[in-house]
Amino acid sequence: QTLLNWASAFGTQEMVEFLCERGADVNRGQRSSSLHYAACFGRPQVAKTLLRHGANPDLRDEDGKTPLDKARERGHSEVVAILQSPGDWMCPVNKGDDKKKKDTNKDEEECNEPKGDPEMAPIYLKRLLPVFAQTFQQT
Template identity: 30%
Template sequence: MHDVLTSRLSRRQALRLLAVPVLLSVLPGLAFAGAYDDYFSAVKLDNIKLVRSLLQRGFDPNTVEEERGETGLIIAVREDAGKVFDLLLNTKDVNLDARARNGDTALMMAAYKGRYDVAKALLDKGAEPNQTGWAALHYAAAVGNNQIVQLLLDHSAYIDAESPNQTTPIMMAARGGHILTVKLLLDEGADLTLKNGAGMTALDFARVGGFKDIVEGLTYRLKKAGKL
């Protein structure tokens, strides 16, 4: 009887030992079952304590949110979550140039929001200013932020970058009526003769927008260059 009980106990112990590796393989998934929602909520609320805790437990900083296809870094810029942005910026293996579903990067978001400090921090860390299609310089020009325009140009941003329909940064500046940005881009060598997919130049955008000062300035520049 004693031998039978011993045999049964041995089998149970063996089964338990065999179950350990299986349980351990499942634990990470169980541990992060609710981490996805917790992470993105914490990023939006600038909850650095929770974000740091999740990252320390192995949560991937390049995980993408389903709604817009954005990473935590992009969301932190969009939501002005400064503490979480700093944390993610300095997190190992974070992808600075990850693109959301609409093509935006963290740098493009910073340019659009006029966040010079954020844009500079990203560039200093090695973020790429030149992207295929829309780029950060388009966004900075569109909102007329000369500080960021100059910052991007100083980091080798392509001045005549073309969007998917061949729209350039100076066209965006002219479209928005940002005369000082138009002047800055011109002084830095932007090409006024370029046309987008609809056949429009920066001068055409200024005319459509009714920005007379820009129209006059661009017309003068084109005539001076013998291109009008």
């Protein structure tokens, strides 16, 4: 599995954001995508972040299940609500069209809002990223 898969299940919101901003593939995974892990472990904020960074909510895991299926199975109602309307959380692709820009202004603002405590992110990363990297290398 990828480091982003692991962070989506067990890491902080800041870790997921850090990895996504540095180009981690949100749709990659040996058995499941990062969005599947966020859904399985009931991580609504992580699910929103992954969707903002292009996660495909229609991907199926090795059992043929979508992230929505996984969230429903485990009773994670907040994640279910997010995944039932994933477009509400995805950033618009076409930002050049003025009409579209007016319609998506709220979405763009939401995508640019700060995530978590900006002062804590470097501390988390300094202390936890080496642990995650080592865990990832051992699996």
